Amino acid sequence: MSQAVLVDLIHGCCPACTGSSPWEECAPDSHVFLLCGKRYRDKNGFSDTFLSSCRSTQVLDSASITECLYRFKQTIDQLELSSVRVFTSEQGRDVMAVFQRLLFTDVYTFHYTVGPVDSLTCPSCRGSAHTDTPGAGVHEEEVSAFLQQLSPLRGEVRVLKSTLVPDCFGHGFSTRSGGVSYIPTLSSLNLFSSSKRRDPVAMVMENRRRLALHAGFHPRLMRLVKVNHASDVWVLGKAEPESYDAMVTNQTGVVLVAPGADCMPILFADPVLKVIGVAHAGWKGTLMGVAMATVDAMVTEFGCKVSDIVVAVGPSVGACCFTLDREQALDFTQIHPDCTPDPESARPHVNIRLANRILLQKGGVLPQHIQDDTVTDRPCVTPCTSCQPEHFFSHVRDGLNFGTQVGFLWIKEPEGLAGSKA
Numbered sequence: 001m002s003q004a005v006l007v008d009l010i011h012g013c014c015p016a017c018t019g020s021s022p023w024e025e026c027a028p029d030s031h032v033f034l035l036c037g038k039r040y041r042d043k044n045g046f047s048d049t050f051l052s053s054c055r056s057t058q059v060l061d062s063a064s065i066t067e068c069l070y071r072f073k074q075t076i077d078q079l080e081l082s083s084v085r086v087f088t089s090e091q092g093r094d095v096m097a098v099f100q101r102l103l104f105t106d107v108y109t110f111h112y113t114v115g116p117v118d119s120l121t122c123p124s125c126r127g128s129a130h131t132d133t134p135g136a137g138v139h140e141e142e143v144s145a146f147l148q149q150l151s152p153l154r155g156e157v158r159v160l161k162s163t164l165v166p167d168c169f170g171h172g173f174s175t176r177s178g179g180v181s182y183i184p185t186l187s188s189l190n191l192f193s194s195s196k197r198r199d200p201v202a203m204v205m206e207n208r209r210r211l212a213l214h215a216g217f218h219p220r221l222m223r224l225v226k227v228n229h230a231s232d233v234w235v236l237g238k239a240e241p242e243s244y245d246a247m248v249t250n251q252t253g254v255v256l257v258a259p260g261a262d263c264m265p266i267l268f269a270d271p272v273l274k275v276i277g278v279a280h281a282g283w284k285g286t287l288m289g290v291a292m293a294t295v296d297a298m299v300t301e302f303g304c305k306v307s308d309i310v311v312a313v314g315p316s317v318g319a320c321c322f323t324l325d326r327e328q329a330l331d332f333t334q335i336h337p338d339c340t341p342d343p344e345s346a347r348p349h350v351n352i353r354l355a356n357r358i359l360l361q362k363g364g365v366l367p368q369h370i371q372d373d374t375v376t377d378r379p380c381v382t383p384c385t386s387c388q389p390e391h392f393f394s395h396v397r398d399g400l401n402f403g404t405q406v407g408f409l410w411i412k413e414p415e416g417l418a419g420s421k422a
Contacts, residue, residue: 002029003083004076009036010065011092031079032057033072037065066139066146069099076108077183077198086112098139102202106195140202147206152178153188154390157214160381162312164371166271170255171409172215173265173314173381175391179207181403190393190403192224192259197401212255217410221255223247224406227280231288233297246279246294250302255410261393262317262385264353265407268294269312270304276409283324283352287331291356292363306364313372314407315392318384319351322396335359353382 038061058075060068076084086096093112100110157178165171179189186199189211193204205219212219223236228243236249247256248268256278258265263282270276277294279285291311298304319341323329329348332339332355339355340348353372361367373382385392385405393403 001083002031002079002081003085004072004079004081005030005032006072006084006086006088007032007034008086008088008092008096009034011089011095030085031076031081033060033075034058035060035065035068035072037061037068038063064142064146065095065099066103066142069103070146073103074182082108084108084110086110088112088114090114095139099143102140102143103200105193105198105200107198143202144206147180147202148209150180150206152210153180153182154178157189157210158391159211159215160315160379162267162371162381163378164310164312164369165267165269165409166310168271168274168412169269169276169409170216170412171267171269171312171407173312173407174211174405175315176393176403176405177391178210178214179203180210181207183401185393185398185401186403189405191406192404199403211406211408215408217255217408221253221410222257222408223254224257224259225278225280227259229282229284231285231290231293233277233279233290233293235297235301245281245285245290246277246297248275248277248294248297248301250275250411252411252413255408257406257408258314259404259406260314260316260385261402261404262322262395264316264356265314265405266291266294266356267312267314267407267409268298269310269409270298270302270308271310272308273302273304274411275302275304276411278407278409281352281356283322283328283332283350286352286355286359287335289359291360295360295363295365307366307369309365310369311360311365311371312407313353313356313370313382315381315383315385315405316353317386317394317396318353318373319349321384321386321394322350322352323347324350 060072062068093114154177158175159172161172176189181188181190181199181203183198189207190199191207193201209219225245225247226243227245230245232244233246234241234244258278258280263280266279266281268277275298277298279290279294281290329340329350332350335355336358339351342348357370357372386394386397393405395402
């Protein structure tokens with residue numbers, strides 16, 4: 001099985017000096033990378049014999065370890081490799097573990113072969129090995145600074161906003177442009193890091209920073225729902241459940257965020273009592289009533305009137321592209337026959353947006369207080385994610401390695417109060 005072999009020269013692992021040869025221990029079709037950095041290469045140079053003994057060798061000699069490993073990851077992603085064999089020292093292993101956490105996910109498997117720096121026989125290599133240990137957070141800061149200077153992909157950050165949500169709230173629905181994620185199905189403003197995909201936590205955190213900067217809030221204020229595809233609602237201020245698909249609050253200084261990639265990010269706002277909520281509604285959550293559960297929590301916990309609440313449904317898969325097994329699809333006919341336009345098909349199409357509208361209206365939300373794809377007299381905030389690959393991520397379209405957009409909502413502080421804190 002083909003793998004990547006990373007030889008860490010920066011932290012004192014020099015096969016040419018120790019007499020070991022990492023690629024001899026690995027599969028013949030392994031791709032070998034020499035992690036040296038600009039400082040090491042300029043000071044020590046390389047032996048032509050050393051390089052020529054490698055079947056496929058690339059030298060990672062960028063200005064920083066972060067850039068070296070970022071370029072390394074880009075290359076192995078292009079090669080569709082996920083197994084990495086690392087030859088390094090004990091100190092190097094500790095450093096590499098930090099970068100592994102920041103720049104990689106569980107898709108990649110790292111196997112470390114550790115050798116002591118003292119075993120080196122070459123004086124120049126011993127002299128160049130890094131023996132200092134940076135303080136906590138130094139590598140994180142280096143990674144963050146590197147990602148911040150990357151150019152945005154697919155254009156600048158673009159956000160959809162509902163004219164139904166009053167100006168006393170900040171809100172929006174993200175699209176896929178303006179981020180730094182380069183994996184095709186995750187490019188570019190992917191806002192969720194999954195251990196099952198190739199987009200690492202540092203990349204996603206940079207994307208969130210860019211979205212926050214564009215939208216006008218601090219990224220540390222973001223609170224994402226912990227999706228479980230059900231109807232549990234967390235009331236901020238109470239004990240946080242392990243998982244939930246909706247949140248409600250009357251607190252300023254917190255940005256509620258609901259993810260979506262075909263599933264609906266739904267925003268709820270009561271402009272009278274200044275209470276907000278967000279929900280993640282997939283087909284399962286829709287059937288379980290997550291939208292009305294959010295409304296009910298706003299009413300029960302904060303005294304909201306259902307008739308005051310406005311609801312904006314974000315980008316999500318339309319009935320044009322979404323199908324389910326017949327048994328599952330027919331559950332939606334119990335909500336309304338129009339939710340399943342072709343019930344006799346083996347895999348009927350399902351309109352989860354319409355299902356949520358009907359459930360919300362049955363619960364007392366005014367029809368004119370719901371903005372979704374049926375509303376034509378306002379700028380659209382509910383396009384089909386599957387139909388528009390240039391603008392949105394889609395699980396239905398892209399499969400398991402899909403990206404995520406979000407809906408976000410917060411209560412703005414009164415202008416006088418906000419100004420007094422400036």
